[in-house]
Amino acid sequence: MLRDEVGLRSETVRRTNLSVILRELHARGALSRSELVVRSRLTRTAIRGLVGELVASGLATETRPALDGTPGRPSPIVRPDPLGATVLALDIEVDSIAAAIVGLGGQIIDQVRVNRPRRESSVRRIVADLARLADTIGADGPSPRTHVGIGVAVVGVVRRSDGVVSMAPNLGWVDVGLREALVEVFGDDVPIHVANEADLAALAESRRGVAVGVRDVLFLSGEVGVGGGIIVDGEPFTGAAGYSGEVGHMPINPAGLQCRCGAVGCWETEAGSESLLRRAGRSPVGGRAAVDALVAEAEGGSADALRALEETGRWIGIGVAGLVNLLDPTLVVFGGLFQRIHPFVAPTVEAELDRRALAAPRRLVRVVPSGLGVEASLLGAAELAMEPLLADPAMWMRSREGSARYSEPGFRRVVA
């Protein structure tokens, strides 16, 4: 069934089919024309025409394999061209920022991450730092003529429509116009898309990580806060405005601690890094380094560290059980802190699932650590920026033919 309930005209059919083929190539890399016929259920003739269009526009290349002795002509191999369409991906974490240039097919062309002091987190300062970072990788990058867009991941609650961050407690942001600030520095020659980092990590895991091919996925990213990204029937679930997945603010302990959001007993007050550190008798504000030290001690057998991890695992498990009952995913992916402590908390989490999740969804679900690690959000930002091209390659091709929209120097203008 179509999500968008309008009829199909023949021009729509061509555009949809181009999109189907380009998505296949972007997701899977090299495919023979025969494989494309099978996967798309289109005719050979249709595939030949569509691939021809993609090749002509520089989005794909085609080679004919040498005869290998078997009867018949081997089917030509079609590949996405990474330099045919590229995106700039940016990531704003609490303690670091990152940038990457990613090509069609998901190839990372260049990538850099730098730590930055948490207290210097005004939007103006962070955006300026991002521009400098983008410059360092843009200089040797592909021609900006190929830039499809800029995707930005941020540790905050984001309105998708205009990139306003309504709340990012760990950056001290309230109602910050992030997209607007980015446009001032990067220009508006290529579209800029902003989204929550956990939502984007979920997208990346479902396209490139441990959740490839899984229809119903819950990605949980624990740090100081706990973020969530939800994949429903293969598609990112954003909620009405992009605010969904704020799992850290499920009320889980009404007799619990004050949360940064203003409420009491939110999940992240029990499952985030601060309570883990507090339980082990450490300063709760030590961040990633303190958590790494704690994990190292646990590996060395420290009883305090192991106890703190187990109790934190119990609270993680309680929350995951509720989410499993609510969302019925087949895969829960642990990112961030949750990924790093996964080996220690896994048994406790599984035990809480046994105790608290309903038998039926419990039987279906597995909990696994992230396949992409700390760069999941950055890769998700790249997927977000590539999405308009994947959804409608025909429009992008047309925009490149006549106008100069994509031939402007795009984000590299900031280098000057």
Place this chain on the structure above:
Amino acid sequence: MLRDEVGLRSETVRRTNLSVILRELHARGALSRSELVVRSRLTRTAIRGLVGELVASGLATETRPALDGTPGRPSPIVRPDPLGATVLALDIEVDSIAAAIVGLGGQIIDQVRVNRPRRESSVRRIVADLARLADTIGADGPSPRTHVGIGVAVVGVVRRSDGVVSMAPNLGWVDVGLREALVEVFGDDVPIHVANEADLAALAESRRGVAVGVRDVLFLSGEVGVGGGIIVDGEPFTGAAGYSGEVGHMPINPAGLQCRCGAVGCWETEAGSESLLRRAGRSPVGGRAAVDALVAEAEGGSADALRALEETGRWIGIGVAGLVNLLDPTLVVFGGLFQRIHPFVAPTVEAELDRRALAAPRRLVRVVPSGLGVEASLLGAAELAMEPLLADPAMWMRSREGSARYSEPGFRRVVA
């Protein structure tokens, strides 16, 4: 974008367009051909052909309005024919069962609900009672030649693929093959679809009730347990197997009461009817009648009743706040007990949302009582049974032409 990532062949296009037109007629009733052109964005010629097919197959009728003096010929009016395609809808609640015959366009042709004792809830007994109930409305119903399917709502956790109820604590069911039991009595001449009652109530509210036209909806049905149904971007969200929306089993108070599901402190232990009655000093097992009595006393100004309602409202609000943070809906619909007590709990629920929901999703969300009341699940069951016809009218037309599949006496065979 297509959910199902395959290409479009021309036969697919015709089938998709028939589906688009039939959905419009089913959802909106009478529409002029011109309105269909606008809504579907198809050409006049295409609409004429598609409507012609629907009329020829008995799914729609067309009339030309009299000239009204304005220039030009008025556009013909197309109507869904309620007797062109009908479904049998069944509903299994804790204290009652119901049956209805519903026609294309949502017209209720006949409908009946009867109370039944809670303790006689073996699946065999309930299915036999449903068959008798269906008989009472089937006798004067339309020709069984038009029956598209049977839709069944049940107060339990349902696997959609085979209609196994993995858990229905208030019926005492564990892993009960409900669909199988229904097939034994109703035969398998028409397809039987089973789903959770709150999921189906959500579907009905989004098609026929207060949530028409709203893309992101959370339906909450409070009774002894608390059920939930989620609409994501206009589509029912079922989870991997159909188990999603079990909001009643979100862990909300780890220091709380034992839940029927085996866990501790689930939302329904604080927000369901038993805790409401207990807080007012009543026997918790009084069911709907006891709640109605309590509400009547509250209307009369009873302090005990008002206090119990307020405290229950507080717990309802805590849970709703967490769900708003998680799902970012624009509309929360209260059904069942939540609907009946809505006037008393609304201020407390809104206050908890102000305290506990994140500012951004909080600003977007409204909480309203159900528009369909106790029959929401039954109407949702009808929508479920109609769905295969709406998704692919062409296949249904073909199945009726040649074979006798839909001309068998279907469920009425049980009358004999």
